[in-house]
Structure formats: structure tokens, C-alpha cells
Amino acid sequence: MPEARRETHYRTIAASHGAAIARLAAAYEKDPGLRQDLEQDIHLHLWRSLEQFAEQCSLATWTYRVAHNVCARHVDKAVRSRPAGAWLDIGAVEPEDQRATPEQATGTALTLERLYTLIDRLRPIDRQVVLLYLEDVDAAGIAEVTGLSPGAVATRIHRIKALLAQGFHPEASA
CATH class of the missing domain: 1.10.10 (Arc Repressor Mutant, subunit A)
Known part of the structure; x- marks a missing residue:
């Protein structure tokens, strides 16, 4: 994907879904510092993933997929330290x-x-x-x-x- 198109897609995502990404990070992480790290990690993965975005789904669906996958990995790391009965x-x-x-x-x-x-x-x-x-x-x-x-x-x-x-x-x- 050309760099200019990737930049345009990312700006669209940030403008349209930035608040949703922040809410998603807040729902997955209570600690403010870790929440900010998670939100930045989501944005980083979105930027990197746009290289593979083939427009086979909407930009919103792509954004939610990537964001939830990043959050799932974040939770997976946290699960290791959380008791099974929690x-x-x-x-x-x-x-x-x-x-x-x-x-x-x-x-x-x-x-x-x-x-x-x-x-x-x-x-x-x-x-x-x-x-x-x-x-x-x-x-x-x-x-x-x-x-x-x-x-x-x-x-x-x-x-x-x-x-x-x-x-x-x-x-x-x-």
C-alpha cells in the first residue's frame, strides 16, 4: 500500500474511531499508565497492519479486529498472573x-x-x-x-x- 494511502487510512481511523479505541483500552485496562500504553499499542498495530489492508472489509471492521486482537494479547498476558477462578x-x-x-x-x-x-x-x-x-x-x-x-x-x-x-x-x- 502506498505510504500516502496508508497515512490517509490511519488519519481516518484516528478521527473516526479514536474515542472508541480509548474506551476499549479503558475497558480492558484499569491502570491509567498501562491503559495509555495499551491505547498506543493499538494505534501502533493499526498503523503497521494497514500495510496488509486489502479493503475486503470496512475500515471500521478492520480497526475493531486489530484493536480487539491487541487487547486480547494484552489480556492473555494478564491472565497468566490472574488466578483461574477470577x-x-x-x-x-x-x-x-x-x-x-x-x-x-x-x-x-x-x-x-x-x-x-x-x-x-x-x-x-x-x-x-x-x-x-x-x-x-x-x-x-x-x-x-x-x-x-x-x-x-x-x-x-x-x-x-x-x-x-x-x-x-x-x-x-x-
Whole structure:
């Protein structure tokens, strides 16, 4: 790919998806320093990967694929230091977060922090699905990025939404 075209594609990605990349990094990494490193790593991999971009999918799909692959590698490294029992199964979740419910919260920041805490506890593939869903990517687009079937994506989204709702309203499951 010519350097000028690569530069144009990268500028388009940075302008269109820069905020989504930042949110993705925030969802995958709580530590601010490591989050910044992860975000920079995503941008670096996007720049390098544009050499192979053959325009067989949309630039947005390419961006999400690369970004989620970088995050998956980041999580893989973190998994080695995380106890095996720390991951949650969608079917058997009882959130342990004891902070105030959104109704009791005084601002959006607490609600987002709570949401990210719950998402962080999901298995990596479920986290990837929900983060793409939160970026308004449809089931077919999520399937293209993750390699799951659209039906499997829709099922996971339904289960994850129920799980997250339970995390905000634990008394509803009792």
C-alpha cells in the first residue's frame, strides 16, 4: 500500500474511531499508565497492519479486529498472573460489587466505573462482544470481528445484558 494511502487510512481511523479505541483500552485496562500504553499499542498495530489492508472489509471492521486482537494479547498476558477462578461464566454470575446502585450514584462516572468493573470480570470473548455492542456494532459486524456466528453473538449479547442488569440490580435476581 502506498505510504500516502496508508497515512490517509490511519488519519481516518484516528478521527473516526479514536474515542472508541480509548474506551476499549479503558475497558480492558484499569491502570491509567498501562491503559495509555495499551491505547498506543493499538494505534501502533493499526498503523503497521494497514500495510496488509486489502479493503475486503470496512475500515471500521478492520480497526475493531486489530484493536480487539491487541487487547486480547494484552489480556492473555494478564491472565497468566490472574488466578483461574477470577473469570466469570455468563450463566453463573452473582456480581460482588457492593457500591451504590445507579439510582444512588451521584454521577455518570460511578456508573461507568461500575459497568467497566463488571465487564472486566467477564471472560475475554464475552468482554469483546459486549464492548463491540456498546460501540453500536451490529451482530453481523461483531461476528465478523470475533469469528462467532451472528446467532451466537445475539445469544451472548442477550445473556451479557441480563448479567450486567443483574450487576446493577442484584435484588431483581433474588
